[in-house]
Amino acid sequence: MSNTNIIVGQSGGPTSVINSSLAGVFKTARDHGCKKIYGMRNGIEGLLKESYVDISDYIKSNLDIELLKRTPASFLGTCRCKLPTQENSPETYEKIFEILKKLEIGYFFYIGGNDSMDTIAKLSAYGKEFDSDIRFIGIPKTIDNDLAATDHTPGYGSAAKYIATAMKEIICDAKTYSTDSITIVEIMGRNAGWLTAASALSRSEDCSGPDLIYLPEKVFDLDDFVQRIKELKKDNKVVTVAISEGVKNASGRYICEVNKKSIITDSFGHKLLGGTAMYLSDYLTDCTGIKTRGIVFSTLQRCASHLVSSCDISEAFMAGADAVVAALNGENGKMVIFKRISNNPYSIITELCDVQKVANEEKRVPDEWIINNGTYVSKEFEDYARPLIIGELSPFMVDGLPRHLFI
Amino acid sequence: MSNTNIIVGQSGGPTSVINSSLAGVFKTARDHGCKKIYGMRNGIEGLLKESYVDISDYIKSNLDIELLKRTPASFLGTCRCKLPTQENSPETYEKIFEILKKLEIGYFFYIGGNDSMDTIAKLSAYGKEFDSDIRFIGIPKTIDNDLAATDHTPGYGSAAKYIATAMKEIICDAKTYSTDSITIVEIMGRNAGWLTAASALSRSEDCSGPDLIYLPEKVFDLDDFVQRIKELKKDNKVVTVAISEGVKNASGRYICEVNKKSIITDSFGHKLLGGTAMYLSDYLTDCTGIKTRGIVFSTLQRCASHLVSSCDISEAFMAGADAVVAALNGENGKMVIFKRISNNPYSIITELCDVQKVANEEKRVPDEWIINNGTYVSKEFEDYARPLIIGELSPFMVDGLPRHLFI
Numbered sequence: 001m002s003n004t005n006i007i008v009g010q011s012g013g014p015t016s017v018i019n020s021s022l023a024g025v026f027k028t029a030r031d032h033g034c035k036k037i038y039g040m041r042n043g044i045e046g047l048l049k050e051s052y053v054d055i056s057d058y059i060k061s062n063l064d065i066e067l068l069k070r071t072p073a074s075f076l077g078t079c080r081c082k083l084p085t086q087e088n089s090p091e092t093y094e095k096i097f098e099i100l101k102k103l104e105i106g107y108f109f110y111i112g113g114n115d116s117m118d119t120i121a122k123l124s125a126y127g128k129e130f131d132s133d134i135r136f137i138g139i140p141k142t143i144d145n146d147l148a149a150t151d152h153t154p155g156y157g158s159a160a161k162y163i164a165t166a167m168k169e170i171i172c173d174a175k176t177y178s179t180d181s182i183t184i185v186e187i188m189g190r191n192a193g194w195l196t197a198a199s200a201l202s203r204s205e206d207c208s209g210p211d212l213i214y215l216p217e218k219v220f221d222l223d224d225f226v227q228r229i230k231e232l233k234k235d236n237k238v239v240t241v242a243i244s245e246g247v248k249n250a251s252g253r254y255i256c257e258v259n260k261k262s263i264i265t266d267s268f269g270h271k272l273l274g275g276t277a278m279y280l281s282d283y284l285t286d287c288t289g290i291k292t293r294g295i296v297f298s299t300l301q302r303c304a305s306h307l308v309s310s311c312d313i314s315e316a317f318m319a320g321a322d323a324v325v326a327a328l329n330g331e332n333g334k335m336v337i338f339k340r341i342s343n344n345p346y347s348i349i350t351e352l353c354d355v356q357k358v359a360n361e362e363k364r365v366p367d368e369w370i371i372n373n374g375t376y377v378s379k380e381f382e383d384y385a386r387p388l389i390i391g392e393l394s395p396f397m398v399d400g401l402p403r404h405l406f407i
Numbered sequence: 408m409s410n411t412n413i414i415v416g417q418s419g420g421p422t423s424v425i426n427s428s429l430a431g432v433f434k435t436a437r438d439h440g441c442k443k444i445y446g447m448r449n450g451i452e453g454l455l456k457e458s459y460v461d462i463s464d465y466i467k468s469n470l471d472i473e474l475l476k477r478t479p480a481s482f483l484g485t486c487r488c489k490l491p492t493q494e495n496s497p498e499t500y501e502k503i504f505e506i507l508k509k510l511e512i513g514y515f516f517y518i519g520g521n522d523s524m525d526t527i528a529k530l531s532a533y534g535k536e537f538d539s540d541i542r543f544i545g546i547p548k549t550i551d552n553d554l555a556a557t558d559h560t561p562g563y564g565s566a567a568k569y570i571a572t573a574m575k576e577i578i579c580d581a582k583t584y585s586t587d588s589i590t591i592v593e594i595m596g597r598n599a600g601w602l603t604a605a606s607a608l609s610r611s612e613d614c615s616g617p618d619l620i621y622l623p624e625k626v627f628d629l630d631d632f633v634q635r636i637k638e639l640k641k642d643n644k645v646v647t648v649a650i651s652e653g654v655k656n657a658s659g660r661y662i663c664e665v666n667k668k669s670i671i672t673d674s675f676g677h678k679l680l681g682g683t684a685m686y687l688s689d690y691l692t693d694c695t696g697i698k699t700r701g702i703v704f705s706t707l708q709r710c711a712s713h714l715v716s717s718c719d720i721s722e723a724f725m726a727g728a729d730a731v732v733a734a735l736n737g738e739n740g741k742m743v744i745f746k747r748i749s750n751n752p753y754s755i756i757t758e759l760c761d762v763q764k765v766a767n768e769e770k771r772v773p774d775e776w777i778i779n780n781g782t783y784v785s786k787e788f789e790d791y792a793r794p795l796i797i798g799e800l801s802p803f804m805v806d807g808l809p810r811h812l813f814i
Contacts, residue, residue, distance in 0.1 A: 014583050042585040072576050073583035165713055165808055169479050173710035176421050176480035178449040206811045298702045303580035389807035400796035401572055404613045
C-alpha cells in the first residue's frame, strides 16, 4: 500500500458513530503504511469540486483518533447526492476518475446508507469497465438500520440507546405528577420503524416503557388509536406513546399531513405544518380533555454523541478497519456487513457482500416482530436490539462539555 | 433528634437533581439518629390526603442513596399546589398540623421553587402563631434559576449542562451539510432567561455557539429578528438561534400565540398551537426560502439525569443536608441559600435566609448581562454559569440504560 493513496468520504444523514468508522479507516490505512489519506469534503459532491483534505493535517496522534470517535456528525462534511447513471452523464464519471488519478488514489471508501452504496456500485462498475485498478469499498452507516444484507448498521445502536434512555427519563418525569397526562414521543424513521421500536428497550425493572409503539410498517388508524388511549387511561394516570414520524393512514398519507390544508390558514399565509406528535397531542387533548404533550427527539437522536453505545462505536470502527483490509486484499464493489454469530453471549463477525445487493434496498422491521395489532414490538426485537446498546464511551469533557474535533 | 420524626416533600416541576437534595435530607437525618423519615407523596397535596411513605422502606443502603441521586424527576412525586391563606381556609392548616402531630413530626422540609417556599412561609407563620415546635425549612430547587436571595439554584447547573451539550451537538450536526440551514432551538423559561442564556456556554474552542440568543427579559421584535437572520446568512451557511419559550412581542403576547386565532382553524376544530420554535421556523422558511428547523428541548432539559453536573448534584445534596442541620439548630421559616465566595477558583458556602424573602419573588437575568441589543449574553454571564456545569456523575448503567430508583 506504501505507494498508493486512499480517499474516504462520508455521505447522507450523520450519526453519532460515523466518525468512528472514519477513525477505523484512517488508523488501519496509516498502520498499513499508506502514503496519503485524503478525505472528501461533503462526500462525492465535494470531490467533484476537488474539495478534499489530507486527514493527517487534523489527526496527528492516537489521542486525536479517540477524539474523532467522540465527535458527532460527519467530520468531513456530508452530502445528499445520488450519482447520475453513466449513460446520462458520462462526464461525471470521467471527471471523478480524473481527480482520483491526479490524487494517485488506489482505494476509495465511502461511509453511508443505501444511496451511498449506489455510488460505490456505480463507481466500481465504471472502474471495471475501464480497467481501473482502484478498489471501491462501502462502509455501512445509518441510524435508521434499514440497510439490507447486514444484521444491523453502525449508528443504530447509539441512536437506540439515546431513544431508550430519553424515553425512560421522560416516563419518570411524567409519573412524578399526580395529574393525568399523555405523552406522545415522535421518533425518526420515515419508512422503517427500527428507531421507534428501540423505545421498547426502556421497559425494565424500573420502568414500564411506552404503552403503545407505532411503526411506519403498519397502517395507523386514528380512531383505533384514540380508543386504545381511552382504554389505557382507565387504569393509568400516565400514558406514553412512541410513534414514528413516518406513520401513515389507510390512504397512505402521513398523519402529520392529514389536515395540511387547514394548517396553512395562518393570517400571514405561512405554513404551520406540525409534526406527527404535535398533531396527535392536539387531537388527543381535544378528544380526551387530558393534558397531552408532544415531544420530538429531532436531530438529537442522531447527534447525541455524549451517550453512545460502546458496542456501536467499536463496531463502527471495525467496519472502517475491515473495509481497508478488504480493499488491500483486492476486493472491489463490496460493502462490509455484520453477521450475528450468537445473541447470548452477543457475538458478530464482519463479512463482505456485493454492494449491488444493498444499494437502493430497504430493510424493515419483520412483520412477526410487530405485535398487539401493530401497537408494540416482540421479545424477539428486544433480543435483537438489546446487545447493540450495551456499554458506554466517556466523552472527553472540557469546561463541563464534550470536546469535539473539527475541520 | 432521636425522639422526633421528620417529613420531607418535593414540589413543582422536577429537576435532574431534586432527588439529590432528598438524599441529602435522608442521609443527614439518618446519620443524626432520626427515628422516622417520612416522605410526602406528591408534596403537600398528598400530605393533605395522608399519603406518605417511610423512606427507609426504599432506601436501605448507601448504594440506594447513590441510586436516588441518579434518579431524575421527583422520587416522592410532586404537585403544583399553592396553599390557601390561613384566613381563607383555616381548616387546611388545622388538618396539616393534625397530621404532622399524629406522625410526631419535629422537622418539616420542602424542596421546591417559589410556590413551595410560599408553603414553608405560611406553615411556619401558622406554627409560630400556635406555638408549634415543628421547624419548617425550605430547600431550593428549580431548573429556572429564578429564586431570589440565592446565588443560584440546584437543578439549574444540570439543565444548563444539558442545554449547552445538546446545543454543541446540534450545531455540529447542522454544519456537516454543505447546504444552507437555520435552526431555532426553543428552551424553557417563561419569564426568566437563565436556561436559554446557558446555550452560550456551548461557545468554545471547537464550537461557535448559537448566533443569536433571545431571553424573555427583552421584548422580541420579529422584523428585527428576520433582518438579523438575513444579515447573518450573508456570511454563514448555518445559522443557529436559541430562544426562550417565553419571548413576547411589544404588545406582551407570546410569540407562539401571535397567530393563535388562525392556528385554531383546523378542519376538525382542533387547536394546532405550535411553540415558539415551530412558529418562527415556519415564518423564516417562508421569509428566506431557507430550510429552517425548529427543535424543542421540552422536558428533556429537566429530566436528562444521564448528563448531570456533578457540581450541581453535590450542591443539591449539600442544600438538603444543611437544611437538616439548620433545623436541628432550631432554625424555622428559613430557606438554604448559596453564597458565592469566589468565581475562580469557584467556591460557595450555604447560608439561611428568611423564606419570606424568597416566596413569590422572581430573579431574572440582570439587564447588563444581556448584550447586542438583546440578542446575546455577556462574559459576566458565562463567568457566573460556567462553574455550575463542571463535572460529571456516571449513571449506574444496567442493560445499556441508566438505572433509576422508584416507589
